[in-house]
Amino acid sequence: MDIFLIAIAFLFGLSVGSFANVIVYRLPEGKSIVLPRSYCPDCRTPIAARDNIPLLGFLLLKGKCRYCRAAISPRYPLVELLMGLVFVAVYLLLSARGERLILFPFYWFFCFSLVVLSLIDFRHYILPDVLTYPLLGAGFLLAVLYPGRLGSGEIGPELLRSLIGAVVGGGSLWMIGLLGKAAFRKEAMGLGDVKLMAAVGAWQGWGMALFAVFLGALAAALVGISLILLKKARWGARLPFGPYLALGSLLTLFFGSPLIAWYLGFYR
Ligand SMILES: [Zn+2]
Incomplete structure (x- = not known):
């Protein structure tokens, strides 16, 4: 374990997190994510570079606008x-x-996209195509660039694996949407959820995508039931599903294989 590289990864993540804030704040409102510079939402003064340092800027300003x-x-x-x-x-x-170095930026992008999509879905109930499509594309690109990641090491089978993952991942959400529509007599699931899980399937394969949907549904059900019991929501209230799907996808990325091995251990 190399402390120096861990520190670099952390600092890089902080800056990407800063960029994520800009995207979450501006993208759903159709504003440019490049210009103008970030400004205080209250007094509209542009934020000076020294105050815009991730994490540190907030701490030094004690959470208040300088102006x-x-x-x-x-x-x-x-x-x-x-x-x-x-x-x-x-x-x-x-x-x-x-793993090879080429995979690091790819998986950083994977996690970055999932976090940004979750935050946007929480606030606006949408999973924008400009985020889900590149994630889907990157899953296929990875299969081409680095076919040795999970399977045979040949591009053909690896692309097929991504394709099946995308169809099964997206299809499972499509089915859940149909069931939800029948149960609640209204549109229960957006196409954004379908596209998100198609993308996750292209990355992680169909098995992990289904596992991610299962974990996401479990988390959503726990939160939904808690909210109903606490009287913060009522039965059939609209809850964004994207953040839970993203959570399930991150859990399967980090703990999927050990969890499945642990589960199968019961049947030996
Ligand atoms: Zn201000």
């Missing part, structure tokens, strides 16, 4: 911290598996 003293949402540093930790986790996972 108007309006409180800055702790969501921003929390997203940065989360992305930093996730990037370290990816680094540790891939180096423990002795």
Whole structure:
């Protein structure tokens, strides 16, 4: 374990987290994610570079705008911290598996996309195509660029594996959507969820995609039932499913193989 590389991964994750905040804030409103520079939502003063340092800027300003003293949402540093930790986790996972360097940016992108999609879905109930399609594309690209990742090492079978993963992953959500429509007599699932799980299937294969859907549904059911019991939501209320699917996908990425081995251990 190399402390220096872990620190680099963490700092890189922090900056990517800062970029994630910009995307989450601007993309659903159709604003440019490049220009203008970030500004205080209260007094509209552009944020100086020294105050825009991920995590540190928030801490040094004690969570307040330098100019108007309006409180800055702790969501921003929390997203940065989360992305930093996730990037370290990816680094540790891939180096423990002795994976090639080419895979690191790919899996950072995978986790980045899932976190950003979750945050947008929480706030706006959408999973934008401009995020799900590149994720899907990257899954196929990975199969071409690095076919030795999980299977035979040949491009043909690996692409087929991604394709089956995409069809099964997306198809499972399509089926859940049909069942939900029959049960609640209204549209229960957006196409965004279908596209998200198609993308995860292209990355992780059909088995892990189904496992991710299972874990996501379990988490969503636990949260939904808790909210109903706490009277914060009622039966049939609209809850975004994307964040739970993303959570399930991250859990299967990091713990999928050990979890399945543990589960199958009961049947030996
Ligand atoms: Zn301000």
